[in-house]
Amino acid sequence: MAMIEGVPLLQAVSERIIIRFLRRAGHDDARQVMSRNGGGAGTGVDLVYSAGGQLVRIKVKPDPYFGTDPAKVTDRSLTFYR
Numbered sequence: 916m917a918m919i920e921g922v923p924l925l926q927a928v929s930e931r932i933i934i935r936f937l938r939r940a941g942h943d944d945a946r947q948v949m950s951r952n953g954g955g956a957g958t959g960v961d962l963v964y965s966a967g968g969q970l971v972r973i974k975v976k977p978d979p980y981f982g983t984d985p986a987k988v989t990d991r992s993l994t995f996y997r
Contacts, residue, residue: 922979929977930961937964
């Protein structure tokens, strides 16, 4: 199995986090949309789930920015800053 790195890894992890959140919120049908090339990229939709009888489509666009302020990096309460 090939290792993924960088932005593709960030995309995959972001999608997994959102799917887990949706499933814990009661949307058991939350799933990734797979295109012919093996990923959702380029289709405009990465995840889908149903809510209130409607199909909800999600495009995931994670931000690869990370903080560099040493004081904020060491602050454990700022999880997403690190």
